[in-house]
Amino acid sequence: xxILRGNAIVGQSxxxxxxxxxxxxxxxxxxxxxxxxxxxxxxQNGIDGLLADTVICLNDxxxxxxxxxxLKRTPAAALGSCRRKLPAETDAKYKQTFEKIIEIFKKYDIxxxxxxxxxxxxxxxxxxxxxxxxxxxxxxxxxxxxTIDNDLLGTDHTPGFGSAAKYISVTMQEILRDTAxxxxxxxxxxxxxxxxxxWLTASSEIGRLLGxxxxxxxxxxxxxxxxxxxxxxxxKILAEKPNVVVAVSEGLQFADGRFVGEGTQGGAVxxxxxxxxxxxxxxxxxxxxxxxxxxxxxxxxxLPQRCASHIASLCDIEESxxxxxxxxxxxxxxxxxxxxxxxxxxxxDEPYSSVFGxxxxxxxxxxxxxxxxxxxxxxxxxxxxECLRYILPLIExxxxxxxxNGLPVFFSF
Amino acid sequence: xxILRGNAIVGQSxxxxxxxxxxxxxxxxxxxxxxxxxxxxxxQNGIDGLLADTVICLNDxxxxxxxxxxLKRTPAAALGSCRRKLPAETDAKYKQTFEKIIEIFKKYDIxxxxxxxxxxxxxxxxxxxxxxxxxxxxxxxxxxxxTIDNDLLGTDHTPGFGSAAKYISVTMQEILRDTAxxxxxxxxxxxxxxxxxxWLTASSEIGRLLGxxxxxxxxxxxxxxxxxxxxxxxxKILAEKPNVVVAVSEGLQFADGRFVGEGTQGGAVxxxxxxxxxxxxxxxxxxxxxxxxxxxxxxxxxLPQRCASHIASLCDIEESxxxxxxxxxxxxxxxxxxxxxxxxxxxxDEPYSSVFGxxxxxxxxxxxxxxxxxxxxxxxxxxxxECLRYILPLIExxxxxxxxNGLPVFFSF
Numbered sequence: 001x002x003i004l005r006g007n008a009i010v011g012q013s014x015x016x017x018x019x020x021x022x023x024x025x026x027x028x029x030x031x032x033x034x035x036x037x038x039x040x041x042x043x044q045n046g047i048d049g050l051l052a053d054t055v056i057c058l059n060d061x062x063x064x065x066x067x068x069x070x071l072k073r074t075p076a077a078a079l080g081s082c083r084r085k086l087p088a089e090t091d092a093k094y095k096q097t098f099e100k101i102i103e104i105f106k107k108y109d110i111x112x113x114x115x116x117x118x119x120x121x122x123x124x125x126x127x128x129x130x131x132x133x134x135x136x137x138x139x140x141x142x143x144x145x146x147t148i149d150n151d152l153l154g155t156d157h158t159p160g161f162g163s164a165a166k167y168i169s170v171t172m173q174e175i176l177r178d179t180a181x182x183x184x185x186x187x188x189x190x191x192x193x194x195x196x197x198x199w200l201t202a203s204s205e206i207g208r209l210l211g212x213x214x215x216x217x218x219x220x221x222x223x224x225x226x227x228x229x230x231x232x233x234x235x236k237i238l239a240e241k242p243n244v245v246v247a248v249s250e251g252l253q254f255a256d257g258r259f260v261g262e263g264t265q266g267g268a269v270x271x272x273x274x275x276x277x278x279x280x281x282x283x284x285x286x287x288x289x290x291x292x293x294x295x296x297x298x299x300x301x302x303l304p305q306r307c308a309s310h311i312a313s314l315c316d317i318e319e320s321x322x323x324x325x326x327x328x329x330x331x332x333x334x335x336x337x338x339x340x341x342x343x344x345x346x347x348x349d350e351p352y353s354s355v356f357g358x359x360x361x362x363x364x365x366x367x368x369x370x371x372x373x374x375x376x377x378x379x380x381x382x383x384x385x386e387c388l389r390y391i392l393p394l395i396e397x398x399x400x401x402x403x404x405n406g407l408p409v410f411f412s413f
Numbered sequence: 414x415x416i417l418r419g420n421a422i423v424g425q426s427x428x429x430x431x432x433x434x435x436x437x438x439x440x441x442x443x444x445x446x447x448x449x450x451x452x453x454x455x456x457q458n459g460i461d462g463l464l465a466d467t468v469i470c471l472n473d474x475x476x477x478x479x480x481x482x483x484l485k486r487t488p489a490a491a492l493g494s495c496r497r498k499l500p501a502e503t504d505a506k507y508k509q510t511f512e513k514i515i516e517i518f519k520k521y522d523i524x525x526x527x528x529x530x531x532x533x534x535x536x537x538x539x540x541x542x543x544x545x546x547x548x549x550x551x552x553x554x555x556x557x558x559x560t561i562d563n564d565l566l567g568t569d570h571t572p573g574f575g576s577a578a579k580y581i582s583v584t585m586q587e588i589l590r591d592t593a594x595x596x597x598x599x600x601x602x603x604x605x606x607x608x609x610x611x612w613l614t615a616s617s618e619i620g621r622l623l624g625x626x627x628x629x630x631x632x633x634x635x636x637x638x639x640x641x642x643x644x645x646x647x648x649k650i651l652a653e654k655p656n657v658v659v660a661v662s663e664g665l666q667f668a669d670g671r672f673v674g675e676g677t678q679g680g681a682v683x684x685x686x687x688x689x690x691x692x693x694x695x696x697x698x699x700x701x702x703x704x705x706x707x708x709x710x711x712x713x714x715x716l717p718q719r720c721a722s723h724i725a726s727l728c729d730i731e732e733s734x735x736x737x738x739x740x741x742x743x744x745x746x747x748x749x750x751x752x753x754x755x756x757x758x759x760x761x762d763e764p765y766s767s768v769f770g771x772x773x774x775x776x777x778x779x780x781x782x783x784x785x786x787x788x789x790x791x792x793x794x795x796x797x798x799e800c801l802r803y804i805l806p807l808i809e810x811x812x813x814x815x816x817x818n819g820l821p822v823f824f825s826f
Contacts, residue, residue, distance in 0.1 A: 012594075016590070016591050016594050045594075045595070045596055048596070074590070075587045075590050075591060076587075076590035076591045076593065076594050077594045080593075080594050080595070080596070081594040081595060082595065082596070083595070166819065169819070169820060170723050170820060170821060171717055171721070171723075173820055173821055173823070174488045174489070174716075174717065174720040174721060174722060174723065174821075175716055175717075175720065177429070177487070177488050177489035177720060177823060178429050178488060178489045178716055178719065178720040179716075180489065180493075181425075181429050181458075181489050181490045181493050181494040182458070182493070182494060182495065182496070183458055183461070183493070183495070188716075206819070206820065207820060210817075210818050210820060212820060297716075299715045299716050300713065300715070302712045302713070303587075303588050303591055303592075303601075303710075303712050304584055304587065304588070304717070306591065307587040307588065307590060307591040308584070308587060309587060310583050310584075310587065310723075310724050311723050311724065313819070392818065392819065395819035395820075396818065396819045397819070398813070398816055400811070400813070403811055404623075405623050405805065405809065406579065406582070406619070406726070406805065406808035406809045406810070407582060407583060407586055407619065407620060407623060407625060407808075408583060408586055408587075410586070410590060
């Protein structure tokens, strides 16, 4: 191991989650306790803040464990986020952008760079580590994954997924109760986040594995959606019981590649003359109302899926914190141009446990992990027990924020 | 006090809430511990179940405190619900319907009748108590209020409101965090339940009273909505900061009485030929997108507002339980044709406390309590501190369900 002394900088990027601050807390905790790292800086709004030199020193904020605990339980990106991708080598702004970064690095003596984000953020890590090594500036560049979508390769699951899955599966239990109180025939369609991968929608079915209520039909974007089969399935269930609950991914597509939510775009305009993009749940609500003429409601779970810190998964928050700390250890030991991963460490019949590792970021960036074929049933309207057994440990345990006067107390820089 | 001995029956009616089962638990607890009441029956699906004689004996389910605690923390109506209004005297089915009820009452020797519900349910209580007293069947008929909308007269607030307000105010804190992470100009419109009364939308602003983030604009149905003023307000805020969050009631109307959500109905049809009813949030999203051309998102909080037991208000759950018990005491002491009420018992400078009482149901049924004028600011885009001080104690304390394997454990009959 070659020792590298200097300062560290950390940033957050991409869509917020309920766990991205737990990872930030982990990185800060690791860096504050490192014998090689002196100061820990934060870039505000990710790489945008680095380029604009809106960098703050974090050391003073973390003088006791309370600050870490509060940050761990705070939703969204406490340092702010951005959606910028760094320019490619062929881009006119390439040299200028990276030279600016090196200038800032030198100004703050940055030798450790941690970037917490999704797929696009891993692209940033890959480009930055390539440039710095080519230009001979010594810095260890590590990506720490986060995404509620669980669609990154290389890691068993992503930090942030467990808390989103927890919110969705708990809320689904409540919705299943709510929709069951009347005897009048009704269909409820619950739209869940996930444009490409159906992991979050799959998590809505967890109840079944535990002998609890669960949605009657579950459709993932990994399988083409067939409207006729959908109606057939609904009618069959309505013949047995009055209330049907359907979980659908926002990214559901027909076999011809059209999005289900696009169905309602076809020339439809509202009173203001806007084209109308319904969303998958709304489109199916209208379709069912039209076809079956019964009471239908659609529920889009929306933003709370990614920010509901009030019912985060304890497993997820602890792992998210742990993988942040592990990122610092890995960098101390010489790792660079790597993404941190979480690996499942138990045999099938053992209690869940995990370890942290890291892998070459080029194997991961800009690629998507889909729900595999054998996790979806043959008809494509449920996930399998194996899929649910994979998800279940990730929603274990409840992590609650501290409350004061009835509202949660969140961390602010 | 005239002593009446016999059995009791309890039912739930109207839309579910996170607290209606706490009231059910209170009624059962009161009746099980009454020296005048022997058996406690439950009607399944409210008055529908009474008429259909789908009545279950509840005594066996409540042999220890654990059952009560679990029921208190279970969302939606555990006995099932209905939306039936009993026929009026002028109705052809009047005599037949009420004679059927008396027949069932005699079959089970029902001398105590408790009905937990909203406005329509209080109408049922009023009609039933009138009929029974006229026909000389001795039974004490008590209504126990529940509605997340807080729109019943006579009571300081309604059981169920505090938990819905808690979910909304906590979720609003999270959404305010989530929407603040980017520097790009954006508007987020959060649609909150409340067709006639804006109490729930008002609760989204609670953060302001505590020095926490709060929505930039808050619109209640009690005030006519002016689109031009809305755009002016948004532009003014966007000039100061990039992210604007707006809270709107679903029942928002223009001065001419049209619903804001109706705006998108005007002849608009989608690809399937459906008329499109957008909802208030979606309508405003499209309007802002059109007028200002910036990033806009609408979030309809939807069903979780009324069933999110995972973050119920402790104040609400305890009061909802207490008012159920108090209903039994009131009936034991001779009250009938009354609705239970909660009265605030503290002076303005003292900590919150409440007492239970009851009042003539005819003064309450079929009427609506609106947010008063002085609770809304002059421009109609915020609520006042006085309004927030009224709401704040009702969201105090957190009531969590028990969890097993990551999911809540709910009560089932």
